[in-house]
Amino acid sequence: MGLKQKLHNFKVKNQDKKWLPGFNALFTFLYMPNETTHNGTHIKAADDLKRTMNTVIMALVPCLIFGMFNAGYQHYLAQGLIESADGFLGASFWTWDNLVIGLWKVLPLVIVSYGVGLAVEFIFAIIKGHEVEEGYLVTGMLVPLIVPVDIPLWMLSVAVVFGVVIGKEVFGGTGMNILNPALTIRAFLFFAYPTWMSGDKVWVHGANAATGTPDAYSGETILGSLAQNNGTLGHDIWDMFWGIIPGSVGETSKFLIIIGALFLIFTKIGSWRIIVSTLIGALTMGLIFNGVVSAEWISESSKFYGLMNVPFWQHLIIGSILFGAVYMATDPVTAAQTNKGKWIYGFLIGFISIMIRVFNPAYPEGVFLAILLMNVFAPTIDHYVIQGNVKRRLKRVKVKAA
């Protein structure tokens, strides 16, 4: 008798136990369960929820690994201990020392995110008596990638509990949530502990602890610097593209995000319509702002000048709009469902992101706010798209009847 059979028998024996969903979750993670559908054939497809989730996680792993190296690299670079790396394969980037810092700082974030989030999911599954849902697998991976590396672990735990309960479970669990749980978690952190989520001290490991000592150093993000009209801090376009800049753990490398995006589009997990329309929206807003600058409606002394003057296409490689567009906006539950709706939804995300970025120097990273806002409006967009469709078809019917 194999292990699978033993586990199955164990499951049958404990069928009426309250903790069974907890066991089932681990069991189905390892094996296909023995149950089959009884009533006729349904859609046969290999991409069930678990497969979908795992595909997204695979697309995220490169960002995570890069984020680990980057955490160490930024730490040593800010202290002046290593040379700045020249390009993606720079000698001082992919070093063992960098990885050690990364493992030390980033792995606990991953573990806490998964541990706390899954604990909440298990508790709710047992209370409600349904199976544990896989929805948290992706959220748990996204969370460590969108927070600053030095965020205290207890804050992350509080935020994860809040995000999973208020963002998802109160609406009925995976598939019913209005807001993207990962972004709910980030929004909670942002509003609850703003000193740990913004400014120039949180993006590089150790910068906060070193404040006030002779060895003090800082690591401002390019976006933060631009919002204060201070230029790009000597980083060129390629630094931003390869991602060797300070920022949240996993969102700096545009190169790896694009690879992840291609992977998601190729496997048809992520909607290319949303990704493309988000980028179009961002470019449109960027062009409008460039137009404002070239028409000389604002002067260099204006506090919006720094970000308005950024060439419109560079908005895509500054900050995390690309990460948001690829991994956050495409969340199938919270995005618009209709194809036309997806275009509108994505376009507005990009458009509003850049608007928040320019007009609100206190929250230069407006991507998460824009996505949360559009999450709320997605059902409305769908409603009008469907109504429009119904109307058009009704008209056709009438013409025929006449």
Added chain:
Amino acid sequence: MGLLSKKDTKLITDPLADNNPITIQVLGICSALAITAELKASIVMSIAVLFVLGIGNVVISLIRNIIPSKIRIIVQLIVVASLVIIVDQVLKAFAYELSKTLSVFVGLIITNCIIMGRFEAFALGNGPWKSFLDGIGNAFGYAVILIIVGFFRELLGSGTLLGIPVLGDPIEKTGVYSIGYENNGFMLMPPMALIIVGLIIWVQRSRNKDLIED
């Protein structure tokens, strides 16, 4: 409770839990969200509403038979407005700082739906003693929620209760702050009050399934 008959007792106890004006009838939400960042403000607001609703209900009940029904809303408004002006003046005279904190929300008691609601639904059809009980019952129901919300928001948002630091000093890093605790700034914003009220509603309805409507 020899003073009160069983029916009268229910007038007071019902709004405290199963017919709470905030969590069940969802009235008076605005002030509950706006002024609960501090426990002290919540308590003062509760007392103000208690005063206005208790007296107002009695006054309306006493004159209920001589109010022409066409202009009853205006009469009710005059009663509330007079009472609120008294509250406002007293606050300005004896607790100026607090009246600054509460600012416009004292004046907005006039538009608090609980008050007009009780006038319309109860005081117009019942005697003064019952109306008084109903008034203070509903005001207590309002107060309970305000104080719960205010307690959590002030404790977690500022680390104080009634202005007294209970969790240590956030700047000197004493108490729980020495182990890395930080105040939750989100608690000081009105959206968090809405979430806390929502959580109270959640707890209440999962304890008493009768309250769940379809």
